[in-house]
Amino acid sequence: MRSTQVAALLAFALAALLPMLPGVPAYWLTLGSLIGLSAMVALGIVVLTGVAGVVSFGQAMFVGFGAYTTAILTTRYGWPPLATLPVAVLLTGLLAWGIGAITLRLKGHYLPVATIAWNISFFYLTGGLDAFGRFDGISGIPPITIAGLSFAGGASFYLLTLAILALMVVATANLLDSRAGRAIRALRGGVLAAESFGIDTGRARILAFVYAAVLAAISGWLYAHFQRAINPTPFSVTVSIDYLLMAVAGGVGQIGGALVGAGLVTLVRDKLQDVLPALLGTAGNFESIVFGFALILILQFAPEGLWPHLRRWVGRRPEAPAGSPVAAAPSPPPAGAPAGAPAPLLSVVHLRKTFGGLVAVDDLTFRVGAGEIVGLIGPNGAGKSTSFNLITGMLPANGGSIGFRGEELRGWPARRIAPLGLARTFQHVKLVDGMSVLDNVAIGAHLHGRAGPVAGALRLDRAEEARLFARARAALARVGLPGAGDTVAGELPLGQQRLVEIARALALEPALLLLDEPAAGLRHAEKQALAGLLRAVRASGVGVLLVEHDMDFVMELTDRLVVMNFGAELAQGRPAEIQANPAVVEAYLGSAA
Ligand code: ADP
Ligand code: MG
Numbered sequence: 001m002r003s004t005q006v007a008a009l010l011a012f013a014l015a016a017l018l019p020m021l022p023g024v025p026a027y028w029l030t031l032g033s034l035i036g037l038s039a040m041v042a043l044g045i046v047v048l049t050g051v052a053g054v055v056s057f058g059q060a061m062f063v064g065f066g067a068y069t070t071a072i073l074t075t076r077y078g079w080p081p082l083a084t085l086p087v088a089v090l091l092t093g094l095l096a097w098g099i100g101a102i103t104l105r106l107k108g109h110y111l112p113v114a115t116i117a118w119n120i121s122f123f124y125l126t127g128g129l130d131a132f133g134r135f136d137g138i139s140g141i142p143p144i145t146i147a148g149l150s151f152a153g154g155a156s157f158y159l160l161t162l163a164i165l166a167l168m169v170v171a172t173a174n175l176l177d178s179r180a181g182r183a184i185r186a187l188r189g190g191v192l193a194a195e196s197f198g199i200d201t202g203r204a205r206i207l208a209f210v211y212a213a214v215l216a217a218i219s220g221w222l223y224a225h226f227q228r229a230i231n232p233t234p235f236s237v238t239v240s241i242d243y244l245l246m247a248v249a250g251g252v253g254q255i256g257g258a259l260v261g262a263g264l265v266t267l268v269r270d271k272l273q274d275v276l277p278a279l280l281g282t283a284g285n286f287e288s289i290v291f292g293f294a295l296i297l298i299l300q301f302a303p304e305g306l307w308p309h310l311r312r313w314v315g316r317r318p319e320a321p322a323g324s325p326v327a328a329a330p331s332p333p334p335a336g337a338p339a340g341a342p343a344p345l346l347s348v349v350h351l352r353k354t355f356g357g358l359v360a361v362d363d364l365t366f367r368v369g370a371g372e373i374v375g376l377i378g379p380n381g382a383g384k385s386t387s388f389n390l391i392t393g394m395l396p397a398n399g400g401s402i403g404f405r406g407e408e409l410r411g412w413p414a415r416r417i418a419p420l421g422l423a424r425t426f427q428h429v430k431l432v433d434g435m436s437v438l439d440n441v442a443i444g445a446h447l448h449g450r451a452g453p454v455a456g457a458l459r460l461d462r463a464e465e466a467r468l469f470a471r472a473r474a475a476l477a478r479v480g481l482p483g484a485g486d487t488v489a490g491e492l493p494l495g496q497q498r499l500v501e502i503a504r505a506l507a508l509e510p511a512l513l514l515l516d517e518p519a520a521g522l523r524h525a526e527k528q529a530l531a532g533l534l535r536a537v538r539a540s541g542v543g544v545l546l547v548e549h550d551m552d553f554v555m556e557l558t559d560r561l562v563v564m565n566f567g568a569e570l571a572q573g574r575p576a577e578i579q580a581n582p583a584v585v586e587a588y589l590g591s592a593a
Contacts, residue, residue: 004256011259012166019155029158031270033226036161039262040219042246043165043172043255044212049244050253051176052184052208054104058115059243061122062213064235065092066220068126071138071230081144081225088221089214096213100206119237127232137231144225157226164222165259168215171457172255175211178456179449179468182435184208186443189432192394197508198418198447207453216243238288242269245295251307253434260306265291345370345405345512345543346391352399353386353567360386362567364400368512373534373544375554375575378564379588384547385427387564388514391545392424393417405511419447421511425501425518427547433490437481437500440489441472444507475503478536480529495521499530512543519550531557551589555579563588 019029041059048054069091070084103114126132133139143152144160151160175181183204186194191201224230233239242265250261272287280286298305346368353361361383368374376384389395391402393414402409405420423444431440445468451461476485479499484492489500498518505513515534519527527550534544534557548554554561555575563570563578565587571578578584 008169008256012162015162016159019158026154029154031266033153033158033161035263035266036158036165037219037223037226038243038246038266039165039259040168040222041216041243042250042258042262043168044215045243045247046252046255046258047172047176047184048208048212049247050251050257051181052187052205054205054208055112055244056115056209056212057112057237057240057244058119058122059212059216060235060237060240061119062092062096062216063220063223063239064122064126064232065095065213066217067224067230067235068132068138068220069217070221071141071224072131074142075138075140081142082146085218085221088217092217093210093214096210097206100209104202104205104209115240116237119235119240123232123236126235133231135231137229139229141224141228141230143228144222151225153226157222161222161226164218168218169255169259172215174459175453175457176255178453178461178465179446179451180204180207180453180456182439182443183446185432185435185439188434189440189443190430192414193426193430194443195414196392196394196418196424197443197504198415199443200415211453238285241288241295242291245291245298248295248298248303249305251305254305254307256310257305257307260310264306344368344403346545347403348387348391348400349403350400351387351390351397351402353383353390353395354398359567361390361397364562364564364567364569366562366569366572368543368545370511370543371538371541372560373538373546373558375558375561376545376547376564377549377551377554377561377588378570381566382564383567384564385516386567388424388516388545388547392422392514418508421509422514423505423508423510423512424514425498425505425516427516427520429494429497429501431489431497431500431504433488435489436485437487437489437492438469438472438476438485440500441476441485441503441507442468444475444504445471447508471509472503472507475507476500478506478533479503480526480533493521495523495526498522499526502530502533506537510542512545513537514545516547517549518546519548519553527553 015032018024018032041063045056045059048056066088069088070081073079073084073087074081099118103111103118106114127135143150145151149156151157176185183194183199184207186199187201187204194201223234246261246265247258248261249264250257250259269287269291272290276286276290277283344367348367349365351361351364352359364383364387366374376387378384386395390397391409393409393412393416397410400410404422407420409417448471449464449468451464455461473482473485476482479502481496481499481503484496484500489497492500498521502515502518519530522530531553534546538544546554546558558575560573561575561578562572563584570587571581571584573581579589
């Protein structure tokens with residue numbers, strides 16, 4: 001077990017002992033319950049905001065969905081509380097899906113603003129409609145009873161809350177450490193990078209949104225049976241901001257941070273509600289003002305929150321980069337390309353791309369066969385990276401065609417192209433910085449798995465995960481970084497991050513590999529090892545399209561070259577022919593040498 005898991009277990013065990021302490025004031029248990037309920041919502045925000053990067057000012061609304069669902073069903077229709085829980089979860093999940101589908105398309109600040117709008121609408125809807133009891137709310141909600149036991153309050157409700165929170169913590173940790181969780185975490189490395197490995201990023205965002213909403217709804221369900229009466233106030237935007245503050249104060253990317261933040265904010269709010277009115281001489285929600293300022297200050301000065309600092313006390317420092325040099329690794333059996341006949345794998349014909357008046361790719365035609373390394377070279381700005389983006393579906397072409405394994409790819413999104421066996425690396429490295437190297441490489445293996453979020457949260461995906469990680473480890477060993485798996489990707493030197501990108505691409509088991517300046521930042525010995533790896537990749541029947549400025553590397557390695565200049569083809573041929581071509585020497589090689 002990791003030290004963080006031990007610490008979490010210890011914290012929950014200690015918290016569970018609280019009611020047994022002699023002379024514990026009942027109020028402590030109430031406060032403890034409220035902290036637990038808040039922590040559930042903050043936990044959802046960890047996934048939604050900390051991991052998926054979606055900021056929501058509307059989580060209190062989802063708490064309200066859970067609370068109102070059970071309040072209405074139990075008081076008006078006589079349902080037993082336990083029976084309303086699945087309804088609350090399902091209803092909230094569906095509504096969050098719908099709201100997410102509409103809202104998550106919004107970019108930049110419009111998305112947080114939209115969540116505020118939803119929350120305000122909900123507040124006035126519940127406050128204005130008879131069905132929701134208007135601003136008086138709904139009272140007479142029965143306590144939760146399970147198998148004859150009543151969880152009306154005090155120690156019993158506190159322990160129930162703690163148990164459910166513990167389950168949520170485990171489920172959240174499991175989810176983040178699963179295929180679906182990696183898809184959510186991949187959003188941090190850039191949507192296009194994730195899509196180019198077959199990840200449906202829109203779906204990953206909605207999943208995070210729905211998950212956070214469901215945790216909030218369960219919190220609301222508990223809350224309604226705890227207070228026994230509800231009204232719109234605890235589900236307003238003001239409270240949503242408190243939840244956000246909890247997650248941010250603790251450290252928004254961290255599960256532990258949600259727990260610490262919920263405890264801290266709830267306790268401070270409790271104190272402020274006594275102190276501030278006494279100081280100011282009038283009653284009012286002055287703590288909201290203090291919290292608003294606190295949120296701004298934390299975002300400004302400690303955007304990482306408290307958790308990273310606490311965690312340092314708990315132990316487990318991040319590991320140092322492995323820094324192992326690239327070795328010419330033995331290559332495992334071939335990737336998914338048919339070996340043998342050098343059939344054209346990729347066939348680019350009259351490809352064209354303009355950016356406004358600039359013609360970035362101008363009537364480009366070339367082929368790459370299986371088991372062949374083709375170099376795409378030319379001066380900076382010649383259109384090489386743009387060609388990659390057109391072939392991989394990251395940019396739409398203005399003209400021409402892209403044939404790959406019998407399909408016409410033009411107009412296809414990146415996510416549909418990857419499953420055909422096309423993988424790439426990026427000139428500007430696009431890894432998920434905060435994630436381990438091995439998890440990053442496993443993103444490349446995404447399409448080789450099927451497990452969804454539920455299987456992930458319930459740990460039913462272990463066999464498949466073992467397969468995906470075996471694939472990722474093999475790929476990492478192939479690029480000569482077998483020991484770097486646990487290193488945080490962003491801590492590796494840039495040259496090695498490029499190798500990790502190659503490993504991620506290999507984990508897809510591509511038929512065609514597109515490498516954009518893979519040798520940049522590598523030392524001589526590392527370049528030699530990379531050349532060895534690419535020869536092994538070629539020998540396994542995979543086609544390679546290589547953009548690279550190191551001419552020794554290119555001339556030694558490639559079978560054919562395509563030279564671009566100002567978006568157009570300048571020459572094509574074998575390395576020796578290209579080196580002897582006066583036009584190429586004048587436009588590029590003269591300066592490159
Ligand atoms: P290379 O990779 O060969 O150095 P690029 O393909 O990156 O060249 O760029 C080709 C040309 O297209 C450059 O003039 C560049 O400024 C322009 N370009 C590339 N991407 C964009 C973009 N997204 N928007 C506008 N211009 C772009
Ligand atoms: Mg480029």
